Amino acid sequence: MISLRSVLWLCARYELVLAVRSRWLQMFAVVFAGLALAVASAGYILSGGHGVQDFSRTAVSLVQVVLLLVPLASLVFGGLALTPDRGAAELLYSQPVPRGAILIGRMLGVWLALAAAELIGFGIAGLVVQSQAGLDGLSRYGALVITAVVITGVFLAIAALLASLNPGRRTRVLAAALVVWFVTVVLFDVAVLGIASMLRSGSASRLLISATLINPVDAARTGALLAIEGTAAFGAASLALLRFTGGAAMAAAYVGLSLAAWMVLPLWLAARTLSRADI
């Protein structure tokens, strides 16, 4: 009998091969590299300067791009990859291995593929930055890369949950993925700030702190800014979290826990749902 670790590795490798041969992933790698390069080389334009920014400025400028693009790519690519056609799903899930292991293994494969595409994008932009502006702030740039890879895992876990709730129904999974992206990336902050503005100071603070930890995009933004710029670039919600936790180290720990929970819980729920689903 094949071991669980072998199933995970086998499915991850299977999915990695599929992803590497996918035009969607190749396009994502090109777009990501192009955007990173554009941000790195155009960062001074707004301040009237020219030339390539250093790693620190490039990292700060890329935070928003990463938090906008990476969740969308992860949800869409993950949704497509983790929702096989009905005939493929029936054959795959009739094999004598746990369905959850197949799903998690495939998710790991997609994660590896997307992370590789992101690393290529960051790498190309990084080479240009290094050649023009030196190595200053490289660790901050590295923190952004880690944030991108982590947020990829979080949204792939959510995509896995959506796929397990709708086995064989790609259109539904894609529609749900777009809704999740819109809510977490766009709507959530607007709604929270709107509600907070109507509450008293204490309640508003509690809401903002919860919001930062509840929404993985906000948690990742807080974590990335904390690693790149310290607390200088914090917004209202992140500052509220900082006050609540009593310092940057505890705030980072809370953010890390939130992101870890966002990765583990959806994946656990996905495996559980799929194991009980009719295929």
Added chain:
Amino acid sequence: MIRYRAFTKAYGGRRAVDGLTLEVPAGSVVALLGPNGSGKTTSIKAAAGLVRPDSGEVVLGAEHLNALDARARRACSFLPQRVSFPETLTGREVVDFYRRIRHVPGDATDRVLKFASLNGAGERAVGTYSGGMVQRLGLAVATLGTTDVLLLDEPTAALDPEGLGAFYRLVDARRQAGGTVFFSSHQLGDIERLADRVAVIVAGRLVAEFTGRQLAARLADRGVMRVRVDAPTAGLLERVRALCPEAAWRGDELIVPGPASMRPGVLDLVREAGGDIRGLTAEEGRLDAFYRELIGAPS
């Protein structure tokens, strides 16, 4: 062995299968026959552990394992009705993946590709395959390993002649090895050619079940003999009706429905009555007509 005990499954309030009780004995080849939407696919998928019963149970293998148990899935191979594979993988990569998942030795890949007549196409991407080749690739995957139970959902629906040959060889080989094969099909020829037993399911309910011998007898009962007789004598029809009450004249033809065993006696009666036999045709009962009768469809 596969045993359905009062297996019931509904989708959105509509019962796809309603209290199915059926046994597929070990070492037998059993065909599941029924019109579209009758519950064949749901029944076979339940045996493959893909569908959870609302009530009742499905057990399989010598150990009578619940079909939902992962150990039961080790005892069976399943080929879905419309099997599909990622288009960018080669046939060999697909077979290799499933071979590893089933923990089957490496030489099986070449063996099953050859068996499915895909040994020349194994290095090509699945996206370049015809529908028949994809179905043959599915058959190749289903033949990996030596499972006790083979579950096939309309396996011949999209098969080309090469694939059909491979499918017949597969079923014959499993039968010889003492394996159990349970398949659904609309191809009545496949059923007559392969099945030891036939189960007919309509609107989710089992309406008939026959062994191969019983089916042959039922079909024989539905045969008909036509005897063209010159100068028929009076009273011949009454004498023939003593043997076959449904016999009738149609012009100069004496129509005698019924089993083949009755026919020599009828011919003797015609001769004894001085009838001059000018022509004779005999037609065996057709499975399609019998099937339409069973499912209540107009013939």
